[in-house]
Amino acid sequence: MSDINKQQMIDTMIRHPVIAAVRDDKQLEQAMQSSARIIFLLAGSINNLSERCHQLKAANRLVFLHLDLVAGLKPDQEGIRYVAGQIKPHGIITTRPAGIKWARAAGLLTVQRIFLLDSSALQDGSRHIKSSHPDLVEVLPGVADKAIKMAVDLFDRPLIAGGLISERSEILKALGAGALAVSTGQAALWNLANIDPEH
16 A cells, blocks of 8 residues: 555655656666656566665655566556555556556556557547546656647646656656656656746
């Protein structure tokens, strides 16, 4: 069960809108040394993720695990119960609406990831969100500020922009389009502070 609630997570994102998207041990160390307060774990196996989550929590970070990318884990109801009870992230990320429902039932915070490829993907995403009720939505690619604006209006959920973000200006555009936060694997961006979408 998560030891923070949705409002605490949102408050943290408002104060620290750059989320570190981590794929390996080197990035994990960089993330713990950075000013990023929220970490998305986008890789790993059931054999090492418990330790990674513990490390990050000990470093006072909020940890979200991408269920669809964990080696050795089937992201079904039992797999998610295992994640909640043994790996113990604050929350999960998944593209699967059923995974969102199971994770919420297990007491985890939830982020539904949606790829905004075209207008039908936007409508499908809206339908999935209405059925699964995630806490937040992550839309990709995060450099599509027009699509972000449309998603903000349609999804009625706090929104994270992710994917292909490699410059400060792209973070500002995503935040200016209405995203609450931005996730990026570019370690050079994790230390950005005082981000104001108006400037």
